[in-house]
Amino acid sequence: xxxxxxxxxxxxxxxxxxxxxxxxxxxxxxxxxxxxxxxxxxxxxxxxxxxxxxxxxxxxxxxxxxxxxxxxxxxxxxxxxxxxxxxxxxxxxxxxxxxxxxxxxxxxxxxxxxxxxxxxxxxxxxxxxxxxxxxxxxxxxxxxxxxxxxxxxxxxxxxxxxxxxxxxxxxxxxxxxxxxxxxxxxxxxxxxxxxxxxxxxxxxxxxxxxxxxxxxxxxxxxxxxxxxxxxxxxxxxxxxxxxxxxxxxxxxxxxxxxxxxxxxxxxxxxxxxxxxxxxxxxxxxxxxxxxxxxxxxxxxxxxxxxxxxxxxxxxxxxxxxxxxxxxxxxxxxxxxxxxxxxxxxxxxxxxxxxxxxxxxxxxxxxxxxxxxxxxxxxxxxxxxxxxxxxxxxxxxx
Amino acid sequence: xxxxxxxxxxxxxxxxxxxxxxxxxxxxxxxxxxxxxxxxxxxxxxxxxxxxxxxxxxxxxxxxxxxxxxxx
Numbered sequence: 001x002x003x004x005x006x007x008x009x010x011x012x013x014x015x016x017x018x019x020x021x022x023x024x025x026x027x028x029x030x031x032x033x034x035x036x037x038x039x040x041x042x043x044x045x046x047x048x049x050x051x052x053x054x055x056x057x058x059x060x061x062x063x064x065x066x067x068x069x070x071x072x073x074x075x076x077x078x079x080x081x082x083x084x085x086x087x088x089x090x091x092x093x094x095x096x097x098x099x100x101x102x103x104x105x106x107x108x109x110x111x112x113x114x115x116x117x118x119x120x121x122x123x124x125x126x127x128x129x130x131x132x133x134x135x136x137x138x139x140x141x142x143x144x145x146x147x148x149x150x151x152x153x154x155x156x157x158x159x160x161x162x163x164x165x166x167x168x169x170x171x172x173x174x175x176x177x178x179x180x181x182x183x184x185x186x187x188x189x190x191x192x193x194x195x196x197x198x199x200x201x202x203x204x205x206x207x208x209x210x211x212x213x214x215x216x217x218x219x220x221x222x223x224x225x226x227x228x229x230x231x232x233x234x235x236x237x238x239x240x241x242x243x244x245x246x247x248x249x250x251x252x253x254x255x256x257x258x259x260x261x262x263x264x265x266x267x268x269x270x271x272x273x274x275x276x277x278x279x280x281x282x283x284x285x286x287x288x289x290x291x292x293x294x295x296x297x298x299x300x301x302x303x304x305x306x307x308x309x310x311x312x313x314x315x316x317x318x319x320x321x322x323x324x325x326x327x328x329x330x331x332x333x334x335x336x337x338x339x340x341x342x343x344x345x346x347x348x349x350x351x352x353x354x355x356x357x358x359x360x361x362x363x364x365x366x367x368x369x370x371x372x373x374x375x376x377x378x379x380x381x382x383x384x385x386x387x388x389x390x391x392x393x394x395x396x397x
Numbered sequence: 398x399x400x401x402x403x404x405x406x407x408x409x410x411x412x413x414x415x416x417x418x419x420x421x422x423x424x425x426x427x428x429x430x431x432x433x434x435x436x437x438x439x440x441x442x443x444x445x446x447x448x449x450x451x452x453x454x455x456x457x458x459x460x461x462x463x464x465x466x467x468x469x
Binding site: 169265287 | 421428439441460
């Protein structure tokens, strides 16, 4: 019996040859769920694709992995494509994956949802960060494709509504890989040179792939960082892109953007007309108010007949004068009465009065008053003062 | 004064006059200024013609403003 005995390498090599030559295995599509997804520093992706019954090891090398339009995550249901072969060194067969697409929903939709979530969490969509669009912008930068209906519509509507505004077109590509850098560059340029009061950026309708530039993270960040307010106008009403969330104002269509950016001159003219009327009315009201004040002042008694005023005053003077006089005379009378009383009292005590009643004052030679008989000696000379005249005498007893 | 500034000043004047407590002389002055602004803004709106330019990188690499033609 002759058995061929292989070395391990030979057997693995044989298996590899068989697999590599199978047309089926060189291009397969397999549906399953991602698990154990790991991206190595080398950039290669290693993962397992499985379903309820089986699992298959996969590898996606860096070059193929860079074409992924979304970030694969464990649990995602996908369709992986590639070839199945065996790695002879360890005898493991695996899928050498060249592409992964989400099963059921498009990969672009997934990328859109992922970026939207990421930027929302960073706060790029926050209401408070949004800037006010100026009411009467005099310079408007339009960043869009120079050809096509979008730019034509915007120019037409802007020109009709508010021709005062100068329109500055910054032509860019609006789809394809070169679009995001061009759009970002235009936004940054507009800011760096302050060429406008407001920016409108966008494009006409298309598929999600066509609009993809406005879902690009770089464009979203450029819009967020713009100090000039940005109006985003991408596609039609139901199309919502990441730019729409980040922008300071979202327009459903490019024409709508023109309506939001500027007021309508017909409405403005009407407003100016009514302002004219308001000014005239206000002035008229003020003049009438002044006139009324003047009239009511004129009617006042005092101004009408100055005589009344004087008469009133004159009466007051008279009353006051009378009062003064009566007060004064009253005062004098009181004082006089007091004075008379005092003089009478004083008078009563006057020594002259006493003398007149027959009393006399007896004095010694030196003027001392003699009040008691024992105060004098026999023979002493004395003076007697009478009410009329004096008597000089000598004491005899 | 830009259009925006003129409109803002006009708003201010209307508020002041409608409040009614400005002295008569200033009221008259404000009225004059107001009607002047109304006329100026109205004229601007009626007579303005849209100016459209295209900003492109010139031959020397510096951006330049060109006439915008409706390309198809």
